[in-house]
Amino acid sequence: MNATLACVLALAAGTYVFRLAGPALHGRVELPARVQELLTVGATVLLVALLATGAFTEGQGFAGWARPAGVLVGGVLAWCRAPFAVVVVGAAGATALLRLAGVH
Amino acid sequence: MDEGSRPGLVRLAHLPPGVLRDIALVWLADAVVGVSFGAIAVAGGLPVWVPVLMSLLVYAGSAQFSAVGILTAGGGPVAAAATGLLLNSRTAAFSLALADDLGRSWTARLIGAHLITDETAAFVLAQNGGKQRKAAFWISGIGLFVAWNLSVLAGALAGSALGDTDRFGLDAAFPAVLLALVLPALRADSAARRASAAGAVIAVVAAPLLPAGVPVLLALLGLLAARRGPRHPRRPRRPRRPRRPRTDRTDRTDRTDHTTAPGSAS
Numbered sequence: 001m002n003a004t005l006a007c008v009l010a011l012a013a014g015t016y017v018f019r020l021a022g023p024a025l026h027g028r029v030e031l032p033a034r035v036q037e038l039l040t041v042g043a044t045v046l047l048v049a050l051l052a053t054g055a056f057t058e059g060q061g062f063a064g065w066a067r068p069a070g071v072l073v074g075g076v077l078a079w080c081r082a083p084f085a086v087v088v089v090g091a092a093g094a095t096a097l098l099r100l101a102g103v104h
Numbered sequence: 105m106d107e108g109s110r111p112g113l114v115r116l117a118h119l120p121p122g123v124l125r126d127i128a129l130v131w132l133a134d135a136v137v138g139v140s141f142g143a144i145a146v147a148g149g150l151p152v153w154v155p156v157l158m159s160l161l162v163y164a165g166s167a168q169f170s171a172v173g174i175l176t177a178g179g180g181p182v183a184a185a186a187t188g189l190l191l192n193s194r195t196a197a198f199s200l201a202l203a204d205d206l207g208r209s210w211t212a213r214l215i216g217a218h219l220i221t222d223e224t225a226a227f228v229l230a231q232n233g234g235k236q237r238k239a240a241f242w243i244s245g246i247g248l249f250v251a252w253n254l255s256v257l258a259g260a261l262a263g264s265a266l267g268d269t270d271r272f273g274l275d276a277a278f279p280a281v282l283l284a285l286v287l288p289a290l291r292a293d294s295a296a297r298r299a300s301a302a303g304a305v306i307a308v309v310a311a312p313l314l315p316a317g318v319p320v321l322l323a324l325l326g327l328l329a330a331r332r333g334p335r336h337p338r339r340p341r342r343p344r345r346p347r348r349p350r351t352d353r354t355d356r357t358d359r360t361d362h363t364t365a366p367g368s369a370s
Binding site (some may be wrong): 024038060 | 163192217
């Protein structure tokens, strides 16, 4: 079998197993309320960590100033309860403008 | 329980006003990312079927980007699969958090599992109540799957015609989307705020030092920060037992027996 195909299939199979963990265990294991609450907070923690690393890093290095500045603009807009479209366009637009101005 | 017992009862009307528009915007934002993914993969020298098949079967943006990045950089298929799996291990945590929201039938669970992504998790967590959560999951999940796969196909076919997508600032859009999605949960819950702040610092500091995927998982250590604070009122304390006579304690601390190894005394 083609090595690239094997890579795609292994990645797909493993990812599906991760995703099935919750629904498969559901109903068989009764999780205590405390643990369920911890899982919900844990999911939020993962999302925030993902957005923070996504904003600041590129590979193993710093992503430059334009991207986190754009994300910050989006965050401020979201904090002021701006519509979602404004948040997205604001973040991308601010980053694009900064890059156009020579900030990277 | 009630609405989950009968499958196929997800209705658009179950979503609070405005949520569908937000969901549609995420479809659009991810479609743009999908186009760039397809284009990057093909521009990097991979045949069209690799990004397309990967998007259908793996269906996880960041893992796909890293796997393709490693494949096109000559890092080898084993490293590409391992890095992607490491990145996707977080979906296990999401799937545990979302298990209630897919529905109860096995068909719903088996299909729904594949649709669990960062975005669907964020949308579900932003809703209150079983019906809204279930509707948010299925509507955002199915639409995202369609949008992602069509856009990746389009990007792969368009190839490298797009050029450098960073020019449009799109790399800032995805973190901003996630930020907007988690903000309601962060506003409502001080424990989540503390845990997330600690986790984000841990992840960003660890990012240059550790392989991709590990820093985000390490952020779960931030949960330790959530355990302190006023959010979980403790049960009323039982009246303490009367303390032991003080002489007893001083007796122990004053012990000067150096012959026992450290740690073995207790």
